[in-house]
Amino acid sequence: MTDRDPQNLIRIARENGQDAHAVPLDLGVRVRELRKARDWTLEQAARQAGLARSTLSKIENGQMSPTYDALKKLATGLEISVPQLFTPPRPGQVNGRMAVTRTGQGTPQATVTYEHELLADTLTKKQMLPYRARVRARDMSEFDGWVRHDGEEFLYVLTGVIRLYTEFYEPVEMRRGDSAYYDASMGHNVVSVSQEDANILWVTSLI
Numbered sequence: 001m002t003d004r005d006p007q008n009l010i011r012i013a014r015e016n017g018q019d020a021h022a023v024p025l026d027l028g029v030r031v032r033e034l035r036k037a038r039d040w041t042l043e044q045a046a047r048q049a050g051l052a053r054s055t056l057s058k059i060e061n062g063q064m065s066p067t068y069d070a071l072k073k074l075a076t077g078l079e080i081s082v083p084q085l086f087t088p089p090r091p092g093q094v095n096g097r098m099a100v101t102r103t104g105q106g107t108p109q110a111t112v113t114y115e116h117e118l119l120a121d122t123l124t125k126k127q128m129l130p131y132r133a134r135v136r137a138r139d140m141s142e143f144d145g146w147v148r149h150d151g152e153e154f155l156y157v158l159t160g161v162i163r164l165y166t167e168f169y170e171p172v173e174m175r176r177g178d179s180a181y182y183d184a185s186m187g188h189n190v191v192s193v194s195q196e197d198a199n200i201l202w203v204t205s206l207i
Contacts, residue, residue: 026062028059028060030086030088031056031059031074032060035060035078037097038078039098042060048077049074049077051070051073051074051077056074071085101120101121106121106131112136112142113136113143114133114135114136114190115136116132117132117134130201130203130204131201131204132158132199132201132202133201134197135190136197137189137191137192140165142191145187146189147188148167148184148185148186148187149185149204150184151184151185151206152181152204152205153182153183153184153204154180154181154202154204155174155180155182155202156177156179156201156202157176157179157199157200158176158199158200159196159199160198161173161174161176161198162191162200163190163191163193164180164188164190165189165191166186167187167188168186
C-alpha cells in the first residue's frame with residue numbers, strides 16, 4: 001500500500017479534521033477564525049467592517065484592545081452579534097463555510113487502479129470526503145486485496161460502465177446515473193467494464 005491508496009486518502013482527511021485541545025477564547029484568534037471561515041483577506045474584512053486594515057491586523061494579533069465601537073463595526077461586518085465575537089463555535093453551529101472546486105481544479109491523487117481528484121480539499125475538519133475517480137482497473141487481479149475503511153460511502157457513476165465488487169454481495173454492473181450506498185468497512189473494489197475508463201463520484205463519511 002502507498003500513501004496514495006484510497007484508505008490513506010481517507011486516513012489523512014480524518015487526521016486533518018481532528019479537533020485541537022480546547023484553549024481559552026482569544027478575541028484576536030476568534031476574529032481571525034471568523035474572517036478565514038468567510039475566506040476573506042484582511043483587506044476585505046476591514047472594508048466590510050469599516051476599519052483600517054492595520055487596525056484589524058493589530059486586533060487579530062493581540063496588539064490592540066478594540067473599543068466597543070470597533071467591536072460593533074466588526075460584528076456588523078461579520079454579520080454576527082457582539083456577544084458572538086466572544087463565543088466559541090458550538091459543534092453543529094452553522095459557520096458559513098463553503099468551498100467551490102472548478103472543473104479540473106481538484107487535487108490530483110493517482111494510484112495504480114484509480115486517478116482521484118479530491119474536491120473541496122481546502123476545507124479542513126470536513127465530515128465528508130468528496131472526490132472524483134477515473135477507474136483505470138479492468139480486473140480484480142489488479143488490486144492488492146479489498147479496499148476497506150471505517151464509515152459509509154456513496155458512489156455515483158458519471159460516465160462509462162463499472163462493476164462494483166463487494167465482500168458480501170454479488171458483483172453489480174452499473175452505468176451512468178446509477179448509484180450505490182454501502183458500509184465501507186465491507187471490502188469493495190470497482191473496475192471499468194466499458195471500453196473507456198469510467199468516471200465516478202465518491203463521497204466518504206469521515207465520522
